[in-house]
Amino acid sequence: xxxxxxxxxxxxxxxxxxxxxxxxxxxxxxxxxxxxxxxxxxxxxxxxxxxxxxxxxxxxxxxxxxxxxxxxxxxxxxxxxxxxxxxxxxxxxxxxxxxxxxxxxxxxxxxxxxxxxxxxxxxxxxxxxxxxxxxxxxxxxxxxxxxxxxxxxxxxxxxxxxxxxxxxxxxxxxxxxxxxxxxxxxxxxxxxxxxxxxxxxxxxxxxxxxxxxxxxxxxxxxxxxxxxxxxxxxxxxxxxxxxxxxxxxxxxxxxxxxxxxxxxxxxxxxxxxxxxxxxxxxxxxxxxxxxxxxxxxxxxxxxxxxxx
Ligand code: Q46
Ligand code: ZN
Ligand code: ZN
Numbered sequence: 001x002x003x004x005x006x007x008x009x010x011x012x013x014x015x016x017x018x019x020x021x022x023x024x025x026x027x028x029x030x031x032x033x034x035x036x037x038x039x040x041x042x043x044x045x046x047x048x049x050x051x052x053x054x055x056x057x058x059x060x061x062x063x064x065x066x067x068x069x070x071x072x073x074x075x076x077x078x079x080x081x082x083x084x085x086x087x088x089x090x091x092x093x094x095x096x097x098x099x100x101x102x103x104x105x106x107x108x109x110x111x112x113x114x115x116x117x118x119x120x121x122x123x124x125x126x127x128x129x130x131x132x133x134x135x136x137x138x139x140x141x142x143x144x145x146x147x148x149x150x151x152x153x154x155x156x157x158x159x160x161x162x163x164x165x166x167x168x169x170x171x172x173x174x175x176x177x178x179x180x181x182x183x184x185x186x187x188x189x190x191x192x193x194x195x196x197x198x199x200x201x202x203x204x205x206x207x208x209x210x211x212x213x214x215x216x217x218x219x220x221x222x223x224x225x226x227x228x229x230x231x232x233x234x235x236x237x238x239x240x241x242x243x244x245x246x247x248x249x250x251x252x253x254x255x256x257x258x259x260x261x262x263x264x265x266x267x268x269x270x271x272x273x274x275x276x277x278x279x280x281x282x283x284x285x286x287x288x289x290x291x292x293x294x295x296x297x298x299x300x301x302x303x304x305x306x307x308x
Contacts, residue, residue, distance in 0.1 A: 019253035047203040052158035060096035063163030086123020152200035167211040171241035
């Protein structure tokens with residue numbers, strides 16, 4: 001006879017087993033538990049307060065849509081930002097926008113959409129192709145950061161929230177540790193404070209949740225998200241790192257959370273210098289006004305030189 005998993009709180013059929021918390025939950029009890037974990041992260045890492053305005057970066061994937069849903073449930077002031085990157089392979093960007101817009105419309109939430117090709121003349125794929133050694137993901141990251149900072153500055157948001165979960169963070173931590181990337185290790189975490197008026201505070205309220213927990217949450221809440229991965233994510237080293245961490249987790253539940261939270265605690269205790277970047281030697285880019293350490297145009301503005 002098949003073994004039926006029971007909710008630790010009410011005895012009904014559980015939809016998820018979380019051995020690292022010694023907890024099994026049914027659909028009804030999973031929703032408040034997930035919201036509680038997000039609230040805990042917001043308070044523990046002092047991410048933001050209820051009177052601040054939060055811009056939620058929504059890609060259309062399960063994590064960012066779940067994040068927006070949870071922050072709304074918790075009563076925070078949110079608006080969404082979707083960046084249409086112009087990735088046409090398998091209709092990825094159009095599908096992502098469609099799901100995000102439908103999500104916002106159904107719930108009556110305010111969504112801002114920035115279409116990279118319409119504004120700058122080329123998609124991130126095209127602009128990356130025109131660059132020597134321009135890896136699409138590096139270009140994409142640069143463009144997204146710039147647009148988010150610009151929007152937060154112009155519309156006066158207090159913070160930008162992204163849907164990075166514990167699996168994402170642990171995978172990046174593993175890669176950064178393998179290469180002893182001190183600069184990244186000194187600032188990786190759920191909170192990146194604003195160190196310049198043009199650079200918004202960045203926060204990751206899902207850091208206490210495993211990816212399978214946000215996925216279960218999205219399904220239970222009936223969130224219709226883009227299932228397909230970005231075609232450029234395939235083969236990324238972070239995906240291999242996730243696989244390795246999941247193997248370890250299977251043998252000893254809690255490995256991922258201990259690895260990541262242990263790192264944050266070690267840094268708090270002074271095991272690693274905590275560096276917030278920018279050492280005062282920053283100038284404003286003459287074109288866009290965002291801070292840059294380069295002499296002249298910032299990396300974003302150099303990227304679009306000659307495109308239109
Ligand atoms: S969207 Fe952009 Fe990611 Fe796609 S091109 Fe790479 S960075 S994988 S989060
Ligand atoms: Zn229950
Ligand atoms: Zn610039």
